[in-house]
Amino acid sequence: MRLLVLGGTEFVGRAVTEEALARGWQVTVFNRGRHGVPDGVEALRGDRAAAGEGGLAALERGTWDVVVDTWSGAPSAVRDAARLLAGRAGSYAYVSSRSVYSWPQAAGLTEDGPLVDASPDAGEVEYAQDKRGGELAAVAAFGERALLVRAGLILGPYENIGRLPWWLGRIARGGLVAAPGPRDLPLQYVDARDLAGWTLDAAARGLGGPYDMVSPSGHTTMGELLETCVRVTGSDAELRWIAPDAVLAAGIEPWTELPVWLPPGESHDALHRSDVSKAASAGLRCRPVTETVADTWEWLRLGGQPRLRPGRAAVGLAPEKEALLLGG
Structure with a gap:
């Protein structure tokens, strides 16, 4: 198979590239x-954000069986490519x-849920409109040959936001750690490598x-995730579980200051209680959380660091705020 990855060197694009190479594909x-x-990858250079199609000149020749596009900016860039x-x-x-x-997203939402308004011709707007506009652009050009991979929370080695890396780093430092509860809070995420494998399989099958x-x-829980971090780092960290109301009363922001975590309620339902039976029926298999956490820790231990995109703030809880939350 001949694969073209638009991107291909950061988080999800890197996982797609490495998975394709492992399969013996031409990338x-x-x-x-x-x-x-x-090694073994052909590199074409260009800036798809450049005005007009000039930045895409390197793509004017060549044929491929599958294209994977991870673009998160202006929908017009997806349209042009x-x-x-x-x-x-x-x-x-x-x-x-x-x-x-569209917000709010109820628990059990499927692919038939209502969508935000967007345009394939737009410049860069809000993230949701950027992604929906990109979908419309892909469908306009490829019709039924456009595969729309609507990812949720993505974790794994080379993560470029730093959610799981922050938890690993904090827990590796040891001591008393503020753990937002409840401990059995169900989580949904996908390892970037599982996303990559499924996407290549599905595209090759013509989905x-x-x-x-x-x-x-519930593939994992907040408790299992953080306890796995303790185990793989070999830390002496002690998790102190704190009720959601107490976390919120302390003025701590879910998701950003306490990555991955959302308190039970509307936001949690939207991010961690969706219906993914369609992807599962089409072959999605998710590796155990232990593997995702251990491999991410190994990447960090060998010197890996999240490469934040320009304008994106780092995630994580400041030590002084954690101390206040712990009552210290």
């Missing part, structure tokens, strides 16, 4: 060349987001349309 990546590429490739590629897998659903890409709700 081409198109990006600005800011990061190195694995997809139009250019429509006659020379078999399928177009666009890595989108479950953020494309199209939207698929929510995240583990079943």
Whole structure:
């Protein structure tokens, strides 16, 4: 199989590239060349954010069986690339987001849920509209050959936001750790490598349309996630479970200051209680949380660090705020 990855050197794109190479596929990546590429990969250079199609000149020739696009900016960039490739590629897998659903998102939401308004011709707007506009652009160019991979929370080695890396780093330092409860709070996420494997399988099979890409709700819990962090780091950390009301009363922001965690309620239902039976029926298999945590820790231990995108703030709880939450 001949694969073109638009991106291909950071988190999800890197996982897709490495999975394809492991399968013996011929891999081409198109990006600005800011990061190195694995051995055996053909690199095409260009800036798809450049005005007009000038930045896509390197894509004007070549044919591919599958295109995987991880773009998160202006939908018009997806539009231009997809139009250019429509006659020379078999399928177009666009890595989108479950953020494309209108808020609020009820527990049990499926791919038929209501969507935000967006345009494939827009410049960069809000994240949800960017991703939905990208979906519309992919479908406009590829029709039923467009595979829309609506990812939820993505974890694993090379994570470029730093949610799981923050928890691992904090727990590795040891001592008393503020653990937001309840301990049995169900979580949904997908390991980037599982997302990559499923996407390549689905595209090779000719699947199209939207698929929510995240583990079943309760694949792990907040307790299992943090206790696994303690175990794999070998830390002497002691988790002190704190009730959600107490966390919120302390003025601590869920999701950003306490990564991954959302208190029970509307936001948690939207992020951690969706129905992913469609992807599961199409072959999605999620590795155990122990493997995701251990491999992420190994990456960090060997010097890996999240590469935050410009304008994105680091996640995590300041030590002084944690001390107040712990009553110290």
